[in-house]
Amino acid sequence: MTLIGFVGLGNMGGPMAVNLVRAGHEVTGFDLSAEALAKAVASGVRPAGSAAEAVAGADVVITMLPSGRHLLAAYRGVDDAPGLISSARPGTLFVDCSTVDVADARTAADEAEAAGHRAVDAPVSGGVVGATAGTLTFMVGAREEVFAEAEPVLAVMGGRIVHCGGAGGGQAAKVCNNMVLASSMIAVSEAFVLGERLGLTHEALYDVMSTASAQCWSLTTYCPVPGPVPTSPANDDYRPGFAASLMAKDLGLAVNALRDTGTVAEIGSRAAEVYAGFAEDGGAGRDFSAIVEAVRARSER
Numbered sequence: 001m002t003l004i005g006f007v008g009l010g011n012m013g014g015p016m017a018v019n020l021v022r023a024g025h026e027v028t029g030f031d032l033s034a035e036a037l038a039k040a041v042a043s044g045v046r047p048a049g050s051a052a053e054a055v056a057g058a059d060v061v062i063t064m065l066p067s068g069r070h071l072l073a074a075y076r077g078v079d080d081a082p083g084l085i086s087s088a089r090p091g092t093l094f095v096d097c098s099t100v101d102v103a104d105a106r107t108a109a110d111e112a113e114a115a116g117h118r119a120v121d122a123p124v125s126g127g128v129v130g131a132t133a134g135t136l137t138f139m140v141g142a143r144e145e146v147f148a149e150a151e152p153v154l155a156v157m158g159g160r161i162v163h164c165g166g167a168g169g170g171q172a173a174k175v176c177n178n179m180v181l182a183s184s185m186i187a188v189s190e191a192f193v194l195g196e197r198l199g200l201t202h203e204a205l206y207d208v209m210s211t212a213s214a215q216c217w218s219l220t221t222y223c224p225v226p227g228p229v230p231t232s233p234a235n236d237d238y239r240p241g242f243a244a245s246l247m248a249k250d251l252g253l254a255v256n257a258l259r260d261t262g263t264v265a266e267i268g269s270r271a272a273e274v275y276a277g278f279a280e281d282g283g284a285g286r287d288f289s290a291i292v293e294a295v296r297a298r299s300e301r
């Protein structure tokens with residue numbers, strides 16, 4: 001049994017913490033939202049009165065927070081509230097599963113390690129469904145020996161754990177993956193709208209593209225038009241799934257990474273603009289595949 005301090009028990013963190021409890025670990029949790037904390041406590045997480053209290057005495061500290069700003073504030077502490085780094089006993093394993101900037105992930109890991117801890121960035125893919133089922137994919141940035149230490153804990157919450165390199169490596173892989181995902185969803189959506197205007201049925205175009213060279217996840221798993229893939233959010237009025245606001249946030253991280261590395265990515269940069277605009281124009285809470293409706297609306301003007 002491992003003593004785990006879990007901070008951030010929201011849509012993702014809540015079910016992840018519960019899976020750790022079910023595997024026999026003792027999990028003490030904290031969330032600023034009383035509602036999120038109560039939900040996790042109802043499934044066996046022990047409540048803490050503060051983030052510092054949740055991690056005092058823990059072997060492993062796991063964070064699942066909205067952004068890098070939240071992560072660094074939690075690690076460092078705010079005003080009089082002590083941070084996680086100073087509240088955990090030296091030598092604790094810090095595992096951050098939030099999606100944050102590569103630069104913030106490296107800063108967080110450096111600060112934790114400078115205080116005598118070991119640190120891992122381990123963002124996930126798989127959404128709330130994967131978090132609940134314990135089938136998340138973890139993309140991990142850590143030194144080899146620290147990765148080996150984190151792997152058994154991550155295996156409780158995930159089905160696939162990929163070591164992507166040193167600190168920040170997990171976030172780097174995540175940002176690249178989601179830049180491709182956004183670009184392919186826009187491309188597939190544009191193809192469907194062009195097909196509609198050329199007189200093709202969705203089914204005919206799907207049957208061709210899904211077995212031809214346009215085949216991709218955005219088409220065959222998350223098909224943006226209703227019909228061809230009955231489980232895709234398009235069949236449920238684009239209820240997320242993966243909200244466009246989260247995609248816009250992840251693309252903001254991609255843009256930061258492009259800038260920081262001097263990488264010219266014309267399609268990825270444009271995808272970031274498209275999703276930022278879509279989120280601002282009322283699409284934030286819809287599944288990101290609803291972008292097809294924006295493409296259609298623009299084409300009808």
Ligand code: NAD
Nearest residue numbers: 008010011012013031032033036065066074098099127128
């Ligand atoms: P969420 O908003 O549901 O949960 C975040 C939780 O953190 C909230 O309950 C909030 O109250 C809590 N929180 C914020 N600051 C805190 C602090 N200082 N101390 C304690 N609690 C604090 O978000 P989520 O959907 O669970 O996403 C979490 C992370 O996972 C994000 O970085 C997101 O990008 C990433 N992610 C989400 C999905 C998804 O489908 N939801 C998929 C992959 C990755």
